[in-house]
Amino acid sequence: MMVSMTSSRWIHAALSAMLIAALGACRDPAELSGAVSAVLVVVDVDADQVVDVDIADLALRARPKSGDNLVSFNLALPAGTHIGSVVVSDVDDEEERARDCGTVTIVVPEARPDGPVLSAVVADELGECPELEDDRDETDETDEVDEVDEVDSDR
Amino acid sequence: VVLSLVPLRVGLLLALLSAGASRASSTSVPPTGSATAPSARVIVVVGHNGGAPDLRPPLRYADDDAARLYLQLAPGSARAFLLTTFDAESARLYPDLVDVARPPTTTSLAGALGEAFWHLREEKDRGKSTELVFAFAGHGDVDDSGRGFVVLSDGPFFRHDLQTQVVRGSPADLNHILVDACASYYFVKSRGGSDDGVALTPQLLDVLTADAQAAPSAADQARTGVLVSTSSAQETHESAALSAGVFSYLLRSALAGAGDINGDGRVEYAEAAAFVASASQGLDDPRARLRVHAEAPLQRPHAPLLSLKDSGAKSFLAVEPGRPTRLRLKDSRGLPLVEVHSDGAKPVYIALSGQPFFLVERGDEEAILVPRSAGAFALSALSFAKAPTARGDDSRGAFAPLFARPFSRAFVDGYLLQAELPPLHANTSADVAFAPEWAVSFAPKSAIPIGVVGGVFAGGAGLVGAGAAVAVVMNQLAFSTLEQGFLQTGQLDPAQSLEVEGWRNAATGLTVGAVGLALLGGSLIAWSFSLEDGALVLP
Numbered sequence: 001m002m003v004s005m006t007s008s009r010w011i012h013a014a015l016s017a018m019l020i021a022a023l024g025a026c027r028d029p030a031e032l033s034g035a036v037s038a039v040l041v042v043v044d045v046d047a048d049q050v051v052d053v054d055i056a057d058l059a060l061r062a063r064p065k066s067g068d069n070l071v072s073f074n075l076a077l078p079a080g081t082h083i084g085s086v087v088v089s090d091v092d093d094e095e096e097r098a099r100d101c102g103t104v105t106i107v108v109p110e111a112r113p114d115g116p117v118l119s120a121v122v123a124d125e126l127g128e129c130p131e132l133e134d135d136r137d138e139t140d141e142t143d144e145v146d147e148v149d150e151v152d153s154d155r
Numbered sequence: 156v157v158l159s160l161v162p163l164r165v166g167l168l169l170a171l172l173s174a175g176a177s178r179a180s181s182t183s184v185p186p187t188g189s190a191t192a193p194s195a196r197v198i199v200v201v202g203h204n205g206g207a208p209d210l211r212p213p214l215r216y217a218d219d220d221a222a223r224l225y226l227q228l229a230p231g232s233a234r235a236f237l238l239t240t241f242d243a244e245s246a247r248l249y250p251d252l253v254d255v256a257r258p259p260t261t262t263s264l265a266g267a268l269g270e271a272f273w274h275l276r277e278e279k280d281r282g283k284s285t286e287l288v289f290a291f292a293g294h295g296d297v298d299d300s301g302r303g304f305v306v307l308s309d310g311p312f313f314r315h316d317l318q319t320q321v322v323r324g325s326p327a328d329l330n331h332i333l334v335d336a337c338a339s340y341y342f343v344k345s346r347g348g349s350d351d352g353v354a355l356t357p358q359l360l361d362v363l364t365a366d367a368q369a370a371p372s373a374a375d376q377a378r379t380g381v382l383v384s385t386s387s388a389q390e391t392h393e394s395a396a397l398s399a400g401v402f403s404y405l406l407r408s409a410l411a412g413a414g415d416i417n418g419d420g421r422v423e424y425a426e427a428a429a430f431v432a433s434a435s436q437g438l439d440d441p442r443a444r445l446r447v448h449a450e451a452p453l454q455r456p457h458a459p460l461l462s463l464k465d466s467g468a469k470s471f472l473a474v475e476p477g478r479p480t481r482l483r484l485k486d487s488r489g490l491p492l493v494e495v496h497s498d499g500a501k502p503v504y505i506a507l508s509g510q511p512f513f514l515v516e517r518g519d520e521e522a523i524l525v526p527r528s529a530g531a532f533a534l535s536a537l538s539f540a541k542a543p544t545a546r547g548d549d550s551r552g553a554f555a556p557l558f559a560r561p562f563s564r565a566f567v568d569g570y571l572l573q574a575e576l577p578p579l580h581a582n583t584s585a586d587v588a589f590a591p592e593w594a595v596s597f598a599p600k601s602a603i604p605i606g607v608v609g610g611v612f613a614g615g616a617g618l619v620g621a622g623a624a625v626a627v628v629m630n631q632l633a634f635s636t637l638e639q640g641f642l643q644t645g646q647l648d649p650a651q652s653l654e655v656e657g658w659r660n661a662a663t664g665l666t667v668g669a670v671g672l673a674l675l676g677g678s679l680i681a682w683s684f685s686l687e688d689g690a691l692v693l694p
Binding site: 011012015016018019022023025026027028029031032033040053058060061062072073074075 | 627630631637645647655656659666667669673
């Protein structure tokens, strides 16, 4: 009887460990959403445009969803002030042309009782990308797309 | 070295003989008569305890043995004769037979045989096959000229008389001669100082053995079988605990069905002789050992001494296979009737007849069996209860080791090799197996194999656990894709998130299921160890 009791405990422990291990091995989307400290929303983005955000060590790129004119970025930023760049580019037949460029400053406090910090940028209020003006001139004149790619690449 | 080689050589010889026997059995034809109409049987049972003027100390149970064999064989016979004089005790036990029994005299026997032969001829005229069963229980001895005889109340009945009056005179197609003789007189004389006696061997009463005065003809030999047992002294011939002569008790058990080792419902000479040998093989006292001689009719070596189907019995106790079972049946008076020690390889059917109810003893528990309806009564369907008093074998004295070992096919095959009896038919397929219908409400109880169910649950737990592992892997892959997209776009793809969640939920559910099944299966397996045969018998 003692043996069976001991065995029973071992079996119970082994099965419990199996349950815990299986649950622990599983991943949850909340692991990603829970780390988000700031949300950057870029509005007035056309359907044929793509938005690139470069802030801290993050380089993100997204398009507006169908029917939307905005793009939101969930950013896992540490506490502090972060200055990054926002570039809105036109996409046409796989060709991209940087159109609106600007900077964005996001301040992430140590404590965020209300959740992630929300920042919004209006695409139309961003300045035109300097390189883009040159490119546009050249494009208008020469219609050479490769140079735009180079500018974009340089950027 | 020589000693060690002997068993090897014997083993080789047995192996060769066994191979030959296997070939013989594999080429033999099915038993005739198993599917044909039953033979018309006439039985003549003689039992004589002895007593004055005979000098031999009287036996106690020869009359009882004759009565019980008569009750066992009469229901399946066309005509039955009982020749015995009951002592006072037996007359109380068998009041219905007192008026039936004729005196065990040579004259009365001649009359009974005359009637028996007349009946047999009548049956033959009707076109039936016929059989005569002649059985004797009582004293036997050897006269000064070396002639074996059995003792009737008015004098000796010699083997010569058996040959001429019974075997040769019988018109039956088959004769069965069963003799249970106690040769106490010779040993009494020996103790008295005379050493000129000759021990009575079974062969001295074998009607088929050549006799100077009346050698049996080849035709008589061909249609006659003998089963003879002799014992050396009264104290080892009878058992008060059995209320019977030991050989008669064993023979009765064999004929009741316990000897039917191949399950065809027919107890042949070979089976009966092997049963007696098996049941008595544990006897340590050399005086208690039975000397049995069996010869089956040459014409019909597989002729049954008794066919359960034609025995007249309507009810049977079914000892189910699966495990060795040892039990004893007592009659309504509490007297031992039949004993069985099955090895569990095949079902054993014990004919129940001649008694209003039976007491079934198994170990230290017992059950009452009232055969109210025809059919088989499963042993597992009986309601056993602890016996109020111990039912041990101590009271058997020298015969306590009887039935110590189970009766098995392996023993029978080995016994038949050295007994020079024909091997049993290998044909024991379902079409010839004896299997009466179950009696109403006495079919075997349903049983849930808890161990097997536990094993199934445990196996299911393994499968579900494997499913859980797959779900975990899929969750990891889906999360990896989600994370990659998140790091590139800063957005959580809802569809991908749902997939991750789905696999996670599946893994959780399957793991919980696997753990639950494993716990349940393990518990059932553990429980099964405490159950008989690992099964839960339903009420």
